[in-house]
Amino acid sequence: MKKVILMLSLGVLVAGSSIAQQAPQKERNNRTEQRDGKDKRERKSPEERAALRTAKMSEELGLNKSQTKKLQALHLKQANELKEMRAQYKHTGKRNKNQNREEMKASREKMQASREKWDAELKDILTKKQYAQYQEQREEMRAQHKERNRDGYKDRTNRHHSQRS
Numbered sequence: 001m002k003k004v005i006l007m008l009s010l011g012v013l014v015a016g017s018s019i020a021q022q023a024p025q026k027e028r029n030n031r032t033e034q035r036d037g038k039d040k041r042e043r044k045s046p047e048e049r050a051a052l053r054t055a056k057m058s059e060e061l062g063l064n065k066s067q068t069k070k071l072q073a074l075h076l077k078q079a080n081e082l083k084e085m086r087a088q089y090k091h092t093g094k095r096n097k098n099q100n101r102e103e104m105k106a107s108r109e110k111m112q113a114s115r116e117k118w119d120a121e122l123k124d125i126l127t128k129k130q131y132a133q134y135q136e137q138r139e140e141m142r143a144q145h146k147e148r149n150r151d152g153y154k155d156r157t158n159r160h161h162s163q164r165s
Contacts, residue, residue, distance in 0.1 A: 046079030060137065061130045070125045078118050085111065 044052070054072045057063065063071065089107060123131050 046076060046083050049079045050075035057134070061126065061133055063126075063130070067125055067130075071122070074118065074121055074125065078114070081114055085114075 050072060053075045054068060057071060058068045085107070122134070126134060
């Protein structure tokens, strides 16, 4: 009888330890899964994006109706340009690395020129005080973005080092 109880308790311990090792760990989404989730969501139209951005900036900066109308037109113009750039980028196809790098560099320069043009037009729409407030908000967002990226990098390197051990 003692042997049966001993064997039974030993079996329960072995089964329990093997189940404990197979316990579900915190689920991590792979980058491809995250990208798939983004693609499955319906993208907003340029008009919707422009309206949302205008409403947000109008509220944050206290714009009047005239400024809001001008800003709406500016945002719509920018959203349409971005849509065209994305479509053009998708249709380039896969080529060798040097061509892709050159295309990426040209695309980056085009985006930067578009951003500078947009910023100059925005400066004409806003008052000096509003533009200064906008610049301040933009700098805060950049700092937050850098902080998140830096923290994310630390997390990734810590995970990488812990997996090696």
